[in-house]
Amino acid sequence: MENSIISPRLRFATAVARMASWIVRTLNIGEGAALPGRVLLRIYPDAIKDLSRSLPTVLISGTNAKTTTTALCKEALSGSFSIVSNVTGANMEEGVAFSLASRDFSTGSKSLGVFEVDEAYLAVIGARMETRIIALLNLSRDQLDRVSETRMTSGKWRTFIGASPNIKVVANCDDPLVVYAAQVASEVLWVSAGLNFRQDARSCPVCGGEIEFLDSGWRCSCGFARPAPDVKVEGKKVIFGGKTINVDLLLPGQCNVANAAVALGISGLLNVDLDSAARRMSQMTEVAGRYKRVSIGGHSVRLLLSKNPAGWLEVFDMVGDDPSVVVGINSQIADGRDPSWLWDVPFEALRGKEVVAAGERAYDLSVRLHYADVAHRVMKDPLKAIVACHGDEVTFVGNYTSFQDLRKALGGSGSTTLNSVRRFGERIFR
Amino acid sequence: MTRVKVVSVFPELLGTYGDSGNALVVSKRLALRGFEVTLVEANLKSGVPNDGDFYLIGGGEDGPQARAAELLSADKPIEHALASGAALLAVCAGFQILGASFLGPDLQPRNGIGIFGCVTHRFEGPRSVGELIVAPPDDLGHMGLLTGYENHQGVTELLQGAKPLGAVVAGNGNNYGTKVDGAINGRALGTYMHGPVFARNPQLCDFFISLVLGSLEPIDDSELSAAHENLYSERIDQVIK
Numbered sequence: 182m183e184n185s186i187i188s189p190r191l192r193f194a195t196a197v198a199r200m201a202s203w204i205v206r207t208l209n210i211g212e213g214a215a216l217p218g219r220v221l222l223r224i225y226p227d228a229i230k231d232l233s234r235s236l237p238t239v240l241i242s243g244t245n246a247k248t249t250t251t252a253l254c255k256e257a258l259s260g261s262f263s264i265v266s267n268v269t270g271a272n273m274e275e276g277v278a279f280s281l282a283s284r285d286f287s288t289g290s291k292s293l294g295v296f297e298v299d300e301a302y303l304a305v306i307g308a309r310m311e312t313r314i315i316a317l318l319n320l321s322r323d324q325l326d327r328v329s330e331t332r333m334t335s336g337k338w339r340t341f342i343g344a345s346p347n348i349k350v351v352a353n354c355d356d357p358l359v360v361y362a363a364q365v366a367s368e369v370l371w372v373s374a375g376l377n378f379r380q381d382a383r384s385c386p387v388c389g390g391e392i393e394f395l396d397s398g399w400r401c402s403c404g405f406a407r408p409a410p411d412v413k414v415e416g417k418k419v420i421f422g423g424k425t426i427n428v429d430l431l432l433p434g435q436c437n438v439a440n441a442a443v444a445l446g447i448s449g450l451l452n453v454d455l456d457s458a459a460r461r462m463s464q465m466t467e468v469a470g471r472y473k474r475v476s477i478g479g480h481s482v483r484l485l486l487s488k489n490p491a492g493w494l495e496v497f498d499m500v501g502d503d504p505s506v507v508v509g510i511n512s513q514i515a516d517g518r519d520p521s522w523l524w525d526v527p528f529e530a531l532r533g534k535e536v537v538a539a540g541e542r543a544y545d546l547s548v549r550l551h552y553a554d555v556a557h558r559v560m561k562d563p564l565k566a567i568v569a570c571h572g573d574e575v576t577f578v579g580n581y582t583s584f585q586d587l588r589k590a591l592g593g594s595g596s597t598t599l600n601s602v603r604r605f606g607e608r609i610f611r
Numbered sequence: 612m613t614r615v616k617v618v619s620v621f622p623e624l625l626g627t628y629g630d631s632g633n634a635l636v637v638s639k640r641l642a643l644r645g646f647e648v649t650l651v652e653a654n655l656k657s658g659v660p661n662d663g664d665f666y667l668i669g670g671g672e673d674g675p676q677a678r679a680a681e682l683l684s685a686d687k688p689i690e691h692a693l694a695s696g697a698a699l700l701a702v703c704a705g706f707q708i709l710g711a712s713f714l715g716p717d718l719q720p721r722n723g724i725g726i727f728g729c730v731t732h733r734f735e736g737p738r739s740v741g742e743l744i745v746a747p748p749d750d751l752g753h754m755g756l757l758t759g760y761e762n763h764q765g766v767t768e769l770l771q772g773a774k775p776l777g778a779v780v781a782g783n784g785n786n787y788g789t790k791v792d793g794a795i796n797g798r799a800l801g802t803y804m805h806g807p808v809f810a811r812n813p814q815l816c817d818f819f820i821s822l823v824l825g826s827l828e829p830i831d832d833s834e835l836s837a838a839h840e841n842l843y844s845e846r847i848d849q850v851i852k
Contacts, residue, residue, distance in 0.1 A: 325762055332672050333672070389677070521807055522628075524810065548838045551834070
């Protein structure tokens with residue numbers, strides 16, 4: 182019966198989009214969502230609205246940690262709902278449209294949409310879906326050639342949320358720009374998810390004055406201040422509604438405990454048992470190839486994705502004792518064309534490690550590393566750079582397309598047996 | 612050893628585009644030449660000192676830009692420092708507020724600091740975003756082409772008698788059609804080039820230093836020079852095929 186809401190024209194459009202996706206994947210020219218999504222929207226402009234009918238939906242947005250938090254959230258909720266979600270990273274209109282094209286309408290009332298949404302598209306996509314909950318993670322400088330400056334984005338979020346009284350918001354109360362957007366919601370659950378990178382948060386979004394950061398939070402002289410959190414993180418525990426939940430993740434980094442806290446906040450609003458949600462999340466070892474260790478040319482390599490200064494602050498926490506670090510920087514559209522943000526990353530933290538600058542913009546990174554007094558080599562091909570490292574443990578940190586390129590070179594899922602890897606290895610060690 | 616003071620002006624207001632890197636580059640290039648460098652990050656609490664030798668101000672958003680302009684008009688630290696022989700690099704939003712007027716977040720014109728003879732309006736067409744290549748005139752010491760990355764909605768018009776930093780070879784610079792970028796007035800340089808511009812163009816950084824300290828020894832660090840050369844040639848080659 183549910184199927185009847187799909188018109189023949191929409192069914193045709195989704196079939197064409199799926200075929201386009203198959204071609205994209207077969208030719209290995211992309212992840213198989215963006216282009217097919219564009220085809221779908223061209224044939225059927227209302228695809229997002231019509232494919233998401235009767236699908237209560239959670240949207241997750243912010244500059245960083247969208248993909249990871251969405252994956253954690255899916256896992257946390259998967260015991261209670263049949264979940265429709267993004268094809269990895271496809272978080273703009275066409276990606277969401279295509280992700281919906283594979284929705285199984287037969288699962289009926291237990292279906293839940295959980296989508297990560299690009300921060301610039303939250304209002305556009307949120308208004309077309311049956312959005313029940315929006316989670317707002319953080320806002321900081323990223324891809325400034327494409328995305329608005331952070332205050333503009335915060336203002337757009339605020340306008341949308343203010344006009345959507347039926348949407349509950351889960352928001353990071355440690356980020357003033359998130360609070361500015363979320364505080365107009367009819368119902369907010371405040372999560373203390375942390376804010377390491379404060380350079381975009383110092384000037385008050387309300388009055389333009391200076392926000393003062395204290396141990397206990399932040400405040401501006403105009404009265405704009407951090408709301409009291411409903412959900413807090415203490416080490417590997419999350420405290421929520423008088424209850425303490427153990428969140429002992431296999432995913433590295435304290436930031437991921439905070440991401441899990443957001444997922445628990447969402448779970449709480451959906452009446453999902455928090456302990457079992459936490460247990461599910463604790464078993465995850467990777468998110469779309471990120472965080473996991475793979476073996477490449479005899480090295481144990483941890484793969485990390487980081488695309489802006491705020492993300493990098495979390496990376497230093499995860500590099501840990503690995504003696505070698507390969508950094509891949511590209512400047513495709515999805516990365517942002519302008520890598521000048523490299524100068525806002527405190528690369529000084531890598532001093533003493535074996536560092537290799539890789540990617541299309543390895544020369545920009547190399548100049549940056551020189552001025553940070555970080556000894557390094559330049560090898561533009563990230564795979565060769567990894568293979569040539571001296572350390573047994575290597576951390577690879579790529580920005581968006583650099584990370585995707587490496588995964589592709591490794592055979593999509595990070596498989597280690599690909600001939601190409603061996604060929605690179607042989608060439609270098611010959 | 613000669614002491615010099617480098618002042619990064621309100622990086623928390625005008626440091627959105629990596630421009631704080633300019634302060635790091637100028638500081639290191641001074642230190643490599645044996646100067647004892649103090650790098651001051653002037654914030655809202657400390658205010659901007661008026662006894663610096665090198666002032667750097669970067670790009671940012673409309674609200675913080677207007678706030679920076681207000682604060683700089685109050686005690687006029689930059690004018691005082693320039694009058695005592697300091698040099699200034701102002702990029703994008705920082706360049707705009709140091710002109711005669713710019714637009715506030717309410718889109719109303721505001722008085723600028725008046726160091727550059729220029730006025731900035733809002734352009735109703737597409738934002739200027741992309742690689743920018745500028746040819747400075749030869750009287751700036753034959754520094755060759757300059758490369759950077761521009762990202763701005765405002766367009767800047769030079770007033771009569773004001774000199775641009777250079778001619779635009781690729782990109783937009785100050786204004787669609789006028790084919791010039793930035794401004795130069797004595798020891799004050801303004802530009803739309805991010806990158807940061809001194810990281811992309813060490814020769815411009817050295818010219819900037821020489822405005823205060825006179826002629827300079829080249830830096831004896833072949834690895835650093837090679838890294839700069841690789842980046843500089845790659846950027847030029849990518850844009851001018």
